[in-house]
Amino acid sequence: MNDNALNFDLDKFRVTDVDSAYYIKDFITKKEEQELLNKIYSAPKPKWVVLKNRRLQNWGGVPTERGMLSESLPSWLTTCTFPKFSTLGLFNDCEKFKLPNHCLINEYESGQGIMPHEDGPFYYPTVVTISLKSHTILDFYKHLNSMNCIMAKANNGESKSYYSAPEFSLLLEPRSLLVLKHDLYKTYLHGIQEVKFDNLNEKNILNYNLTDMADDFETNNCTILKRDTRISLTYRIVEKVVKAKLFNVAKK
Numbered sequence: 073m074n075d076n077a078l079n080f081d082l083d084k085f086r087v088t089d090v091d092s093a094y095y096i097k098d099f100i101t102k103k104e105e106q107e108l109l110n111k112i113y114s115a116p117k118p119k120w121v122v123l124k125n126r127r128l129q130n131w132g133g134v135p136t137e138r139g140m141l142s143e144s145l146p147s148w149l150t151t152c153t154f155p156k157f158s159t160l161g162l163f164n165d166c167e168k169f170k171l172p173n174h175c176l177i178n179e180y181e182s183g184q185g186i187m188p189h190e191d192g193p194f195y196y197p198t199v200v201t202i203s204l205k206s207h208t209i210l211d212f213y214k215h216l217n218s219m220n221c222i223m224a225k226a227n228n229g230e231s232k233s234y235y236s237a238p239e240f241s242l243l244l245e246p247r248s249l250l251v252l253k254h255d256l257y258k259t260y261l262h263g264i265q266e267v268k269f270d271n272l273n274e275k276n277i278l279n280y281n282l283t284d285m286a287d288d289f290e291t292n293n294c295t296i297l298k299r300d301t302r303i304s305l306t307y308r309i310v311e312k313v314v315k316a317k318l319f320n321v322a323k324k
């Protein structure tokens with residue numbers, strides 16, 4: 073996206089009916105997307121943390137309760153993104169840091185996802201996510217209570233509770249930016265269902281008008297999107313940091 077087009081005006085990207093969510097399609101160009109992918113896939117193998125339903129890379133340090141032993145973000149993660157974040161003033165309200173110091177990269181294959189969750193206490197409550205390669209649907213759920221959970225018996229006879237339908241969802245297209253702030257962060261859990269296809273008509277998607285699908289929405293086309301491998305870059309501020317100290321080795 074041409075930085076002038078960002079025009080300092082975050083408000084025109086606000087998702088209607090959702091406080092504190094903003095969606096900017098084509099936030100980065102195809103060339104920038106490819107450059108990021110090349111770097112991500114050339115990271116040494118041990119950089120990947122492999123989980124059951126996705127794999128991830130931590131950049132900037134690993135956040136812990138005692139603070140994050142912080143390292144600077146590599147320039148390939150900041151060169152094309154930070155000037156745009158600054159133009160939009162995305163992190164201006166954070167006194168201590170005006171730009172993110174942590175980036176979590178998640179890779180989901182088609183059919184993989186992430187359970188509904190809150191992002192934990194380490195992060196400053198403004199989070200921005202860039203999607204690469206494939207779309208996904210990010211679902212928002214109210215915290216589990218008797219109204220929105222379904223009790224089911226697992227194979228071993230144990231009762232387990234599941235979330236029923238999400239309250240609302242956002243369509244995240246490749247090269248887009250999602251900004252989530254304060255209230256949204258606390259009031260809802262977010263998650264990605266483990267499916268290979270998304271039937272958009274079955275979802276309460278609130279950002280259609282800001283996506284490339286806006287026209288299909290107008291004409292009420294039934295749209296099924298096939299998920300491919302998706303990479304997400306989630307940039308955040310971790311306020312509690314511990315600086316790595318250099319120790320002088322005493323001369324003998």
Ligand SMILES: O=C(O)CCC(=O)C(=O)O
Nearest residue numbers: 176178186191201304306
């Ligand atoms: O991949 C995404 O867009 C969401 C990732 C996420 O919620 C997380 O890592 O906490």
Ligand SMILES: [Fe+2]
Nearest residue numbers: 189190191262
């Ligand atoms: Fe999250």
